[in-house]
Structures are given as structure tokens and as C-alpha cells.
Amino acid sequence: MITTKGLTKVYRSGDREVRALDDVDLHVRQGEVFGVVGTSGAGKSTLIRCVNLLERPTSGTVTVDGLELTALSGGRERAGRELREARQRIGMVFQHFNLLSSRTVQQNVELPLEIIGLDRRERRRKAAELLDLVGLADKARQYPDQLSGGQKQRVGIARALAGDPKVLLSDEATSALDPETTRSILKLLRELNQQLGLTVLLITHEMDVIKSVCDSAALMRGGRVVESGRLTDLLADGHSRIARDLFPLGDLGTRTAAPEEGEHTVLEITFQGDAPAQPFVSQLARTYQIDINILGAAVETIAGRLVGRMRVELPGSHTDNVVPIGYLRQQGLQVDVLDPSNGAAA
Numbered sequence: 480m481i482t483t484k485g486l487t488k489v490y491r492s493g494d495r496e497v498r499a500l501d502d503v504d505l506h507v508r509q510g511e512v513f514g515v516v517g518t519s520g521a522g523k524s525t526l527i528r529c530v531n532l533l534e535r536p537t538s539g540t541v542t543v544d545g546l547e548l549t550a551l552s553g554g555r556e557r558a559g560r561e562l563r564e565a566r567q568r569i570g571m572v573f574q575h576f577n578l579l580s581s582r583t584v585q586q587n588v589e590l591p592l593e594i595i596g597l598d599r600r601e602r603r604r605k606a607a608e609l610l611d612l613v614g615l616a617d618k619a620r621q622y623p624d625q626l627s628g629g630q631k632q633r634v635g636i637a638r639a640l641a642g643d644p645k646v647l648l649s650d651e652a653t654s655a656l657d658p659e660t661t662r663s664i665l666k667l668l669r670e671l672n673q674q675l676g677l678t679v680l681l682i683t684h685e686m687d688v689i690k691s692v693c694d695s696a697a698l699m700r701g702g703r704v705v706e707s708g709r710l711t712d713l714l715a716d717g718h719s720r721i722a723r724d725l726f727p728l729g730d731l732g733t734r735t736a737a738p739e740e741g742e743h744t745v746l747e748i749t750f751q752g753d754a755p756a757q758p759f760v761s762q763l764a765r766t767y768q769i770d771i772n773i774l775g776a777a778v779e780t781i782a783g784r785l786v787g788r789m790r791v792e793l794p795g796s797h798t799d800n801v802v803p804i805g806y807l808r809q810q811g812l813q814v815d816v817l818d819p820s821n822g823a824a825a
């Protein structure tokens with residue numbers, strides 16, 4: 480639904496150059512919630528602003544719903560009109576809501592409809608429908624200053640939906656909100672995604688946002704996408720940084736064995752869906768008559784799916800444990816053998 484190819488944005492001021500985006504290839508599937516995560520300055524805002532061409536990329540292409548927006552961005556009048564029309568099909572939600580304080584809630588939602596020239600009656604009908612959808616039907620005549628942060632963001636979302644977009648871009652929409660309000664806004668975004676089939680591309684610096692609402696994610700660093708994919712696939716990949724950040728076992732899961740204990744093998748076992756129901760640790764201990772040391776474990780709900788991760792230690796070298804490791808993999812479990820010196824997947 481959204482594809483960027485070789486997207487690059489270089490800011491120049493004097494003789495200084497900042498490569499805010501560096502050859503970014505991104506693919507957001509239709510109907511999914513896709514999160515872009517990264518530390519401050521990673522290029523997330525630049526990416527989202529380039530996707531709807533609020534910012535003109537230096538090079539590369541952006542295609543939304545089959546239309547290459549970057550090809551429409553020339554100075555020609557027709558291209559300009561086509562780009563404006565294409566932008567109406569892309570809703571945008573902002574961190575600080577960007578509501579007009581002199582307009583009522585309803586008038587704020589009506590604004591994009593005024594711009595496209597809808598008549599008054601139709602605007603009212605549409606705004607009322609959207610406010611109902613975001614749970615604010617009773618606030619239509621209030622002004623933004625009379626609303627809580629969460630309510631303001633609901634207005635921002637209703638306004639973003641005014642042009643019946645297929646795609647919603649969200650620029651840190653919950654960063655200014657408290658944790659409970661954040662949860663309610665994320666829940667609303669998920670409902671809209673499911674009810675309207677809306678594709679959502681959101682940027683965030685919070686892993687909890689990715690965990691609770693996203694189907695897929697990308698990690699940005701220094702203007703580049705260093706990793707991306709479906710969360711379920713990333714969680715099954717022992718080398719995924721996103722999976723590690725989604726699900727940190729931290730120091731909990733490492734220890735240094737004393738020399739007299741001999742060689743040992745540390746495994747990280749990830750299970751999804753039905754697998755947690757299996758008592759695989761006790762089955763393994765019984766089947767192979769081995770003592771298993773559990774170093775750490777956690778279970779989380781990620782994208783509505785139960786995911787667990789456990790770090791265990793088996794006596795003996797990796798070679799000694801090839802058969803038990805094979806047994807675990809046969810049970811449908813993801814098993815990574817960790818390098819005992821640094822805890823990373825070997």
C-alpha cells in the first residue's frame with residue numbers, strides 16, 4: 480500500500496549537510512499497522528513527511544495505493560492538482576494535535592471538507608458521523624481548549640479521516656499523552672484499522688506502542704532502515720534487534736558458570752500462539768534425563784498474540800546438546816544457541 484524505494488533526503492544549510500534519510504526501502508502492506516521506531520534524530524519524522532510529500536525527497540520514489548506520488552510532484556499544474564487529490568487520500572495525525580483553537584470541534588473536523596468544497600449540509604453530516612466514530616458525538620460544539628489531550632487527539636483523528644483516506648500517517652500521536660490515554664488512542668487506531676480497512680503508518684520512539692498495536696515494524700538508525708518485517712517473523716529471528724527490544728530479558732538471563740561446572744549451553748527459546756501451553760521444559764528434562772537451569776523467562780502479548788521467551792542452560796557443549804535442541808525445534812519452538820561470552824545468538 481505504501482512503498483518507498485531509495486528514499487533519500489539531504490538537508491543543506493551553508494556548507495553543512497544532514498542526510499536525514501539514506502536510501503530507505505519500505506513496504507507497508509494494505510490493511511496493516513506498521514510502526515517505525517528509532518531514537519531521536521533517526522529520521523522518522525522526515526520519513527513520514529516524505530511519504531505524503533509534505534517534504535520533498537532529494538531522490539527516490541514514494542508510491543501510495545498504486546500511485547507514484549514523487550512522479551506527481553513536478554511544477555506542472557496538472558501534476559500539482561493530482562498530488563493534492565492524492566494527499567486527500569492520506570490522513571495525518573500529529574503529536575500536538577494541530578487543532579485550530581478558534582474553531583469548535585465540529586468546525587475543526589469540517590475544515591478539510593471545506594477545502595475540498597463540500598457543501599455545508601454534507602460537511603455537517605460527515606463531521607457528525609466522524610465524531611461519532613471517535614466517540615466524541617457530544618463534544619461537537621466545544622472548543623479544543625475545553626478538551627483533554629486524549630479528546631483533542633480524537634478530534635485530530637476524526638479530521639484526518641474526513642477525506643475517506645485509505646492510509647493514515649501518525650507522527651508520534653501518543654507521545655504527549657499519559658499511559659492510559661495512550662492505550663485508548665492506540666485502541667481507537669486499531670479499531671479504525673479493522674473497521675475501515677485503514678492502513679496505518681505510525682512513527683514512535685516507544686517500543687510499547689509497537690508492541691500493543693503494530694503488525695509490522697521497522698527500526699531506523701542514522702537515516703537508514705536497519706531492520707523491518709512482520710513482528711511474528713522478527714520474534715522468530717534470534718538476531719532481530721526489534722524482537723530483543725520488544726522483549727528484553729536483559730541481565731536476568733545470563734550468568735557465568737564456575738570452571739568446576741564444566742561446559743554448558745545457553746538456549747533462548749521463543750514460543751508463539753499455542754506453544755506456551757506445552758510443558759516443554761519438563762518434557763525435555765524427562766526425555767533426555769538432563770538438569771535444566773532456567774535463567775529467565777517472560778510472556779508478553781504482542782500484536783494481540785501470546786509470545787514467550789525463555790533462557791535456559793543445559794549441561795555440556797553445543798555438540799552434546801544437538802539432539803535435545805532438535806527435539807525442541809520439532810515441537811515448533813524457535814531455539815537460538817547463545818554465545819556464552821556475550822549472550823548474543825551464536
Ligand SMILES: Nc1ncnc2c1ncn2[C@@H]1O[C@H](COP(=O)(O)OP(=O)(O)OP(=O)(O)O)[C@@H](O)[C@H]1O
Pocket residue numbers: 490491492497498499517518519520521522523524525526684
Ligand atoms: N528542516 C531541517 N533542516 C536541517 N536538518 C533537519 C531538518 N529536519 C530534520 N533535520 C535533521 O535530520 C535528522 C533526522 O531528523 P528527524 O526529525 O527526521 O528525526 P526523528 O527520528 O523524527 O527524531 P525525533 O524523534 O527527535 O523527532 C536530524 O539530524 C535532524 O537534525
